[in-house]
Amino acid sequence: MNGRKQRVLLGMSGGVDSSVAGYLLREQGYDVVGVTMKVWPQDCISRAEDKCCGPQAVADARGVAHSLGFPHYVVDEADQFERLVIDYFSSEYQAGRTPNPCVMCNEKLKFGNLWKKAEALGCDYIATGHYAIIEHHRDRAVLRKGVDPRKDQSYFMFSLRQPQLQRALTPLGGMSKPAIREIARSLGLKVADKADSQEICFVPGNDYKAFLRSHLGAEEFHAGGIYDLEGNFLGNHGGIELFTIGQRKGLPGGSPRPRYVVDLDAETNRVIVGDADDLICDEFEIDRANWIARDLPTEGVDLTVKIRYSHPGTSATVTPLEDHRAHIRLPEPQRAVTPGQAAVIYDGDVVIGGGWICRTEPARRRDALVPA
Secondary structure, three states: OOOOOOEEEEEOOOOHHHHHHHHHHHHOOOEEEEEEEEOOOOOOOOOOOOOOOOHHHHHHHHHHHHHHOOOEEEEEOHHHHHHHHHHHHHHHHHOOOOOOHHHHHHHHHHHHHHHHHHHHOOOOEEEOOOOEEEEEOOOOEEEEEOOOOOOOOHHHHOOOOHHHHHOEEOOOOOOOHHHHHHHHHHOOOOOOOOOOOOOOOOOHHHOHHHHHHHHHOHHHOOOEEEEEOOOOEEEEEOOHHHOOOOOOOOOOOOOOOOOEEEEEEOOOOEEEEEOHHHHEEEEEEEEEEEEOOOOOOOOOOOEEEEOOOOOOOEEEEEEEEOOOEEEEEEEEEEEOOOOOOEEEEEEOOEEEEEEEEEOOOHHHOHHHHOOO
16 A cells, blocks of 8 residues: 555535544544535425435535545435436335335445545545444455444445445444444534434435325326235225335225235236235245355354344344345244345344345235236
């Protein structure tokens, strides 16, 4: 390295986490360069001051970088964000699946396209304020859960490949949120008590249905019928985009027991409903699997799987299949295993890998999709 400091491109959202990450990296001896991605088109309905993709985020990030003494740049990724994240988000709902845009943004943009900017600036690493631990070994990287269980974000990083992980730094992984805020206060950073974003950055008010109506237009919704598992017609709906597995709202009444969405069929635009017991699942498959660990899991290994970010995790037997797929058996059946969501596999606190929950033929209950 000819004695020079290692340079790090730090993705800055304008929040307290990435701000303190910049301070920690500087204290560790890195030459830090702050970058904020401009991901909002000019007509974006979520260009609000409290959004990590909004203009206030740029001002906050620039102010922190200035106070900490390192440069800050803005990178316009609006077109790529639209194509790689928002279009994916919309098309997944149209296909009857429930997307996870944060995983896609990490893989495609924060640890993907942003590397070109890092190289242009002579950076050796990309850093973020994620609560996850990346251990760097000579020929590989190990991804672990962050030590703060309430903030752990390793789930959102399962799809990163080894080359991405090997050049990534996450300095907050070993810290708790209160400790981060205390550091920010001690530094006098204006973002020290800035509220965390609890929703998808481009969806105002967390109302994804309103966002889809705005982004796609109501004419692009796939209207159809609502049916029970026996194939009985119960009513009409305005679009499968308005439903997710496990949902109760928006379903016809008149049933002695609560009804839930148990499946969505994008081919026929049918919403299939059933009882709570019909949401229970003891096996499923994932596709587009990414294995971070060097050795793939073998059947019989005691692992843990999270079927959504808020899921606490449950024991699982994982069997890799051909074509980047895997079969997952759950000794303790789980509720609302949702196609389109990420299933992330852990060995203790180490992320083995994961994939996207897919709708397998048995789960589609094709016998129930035939009119009675």
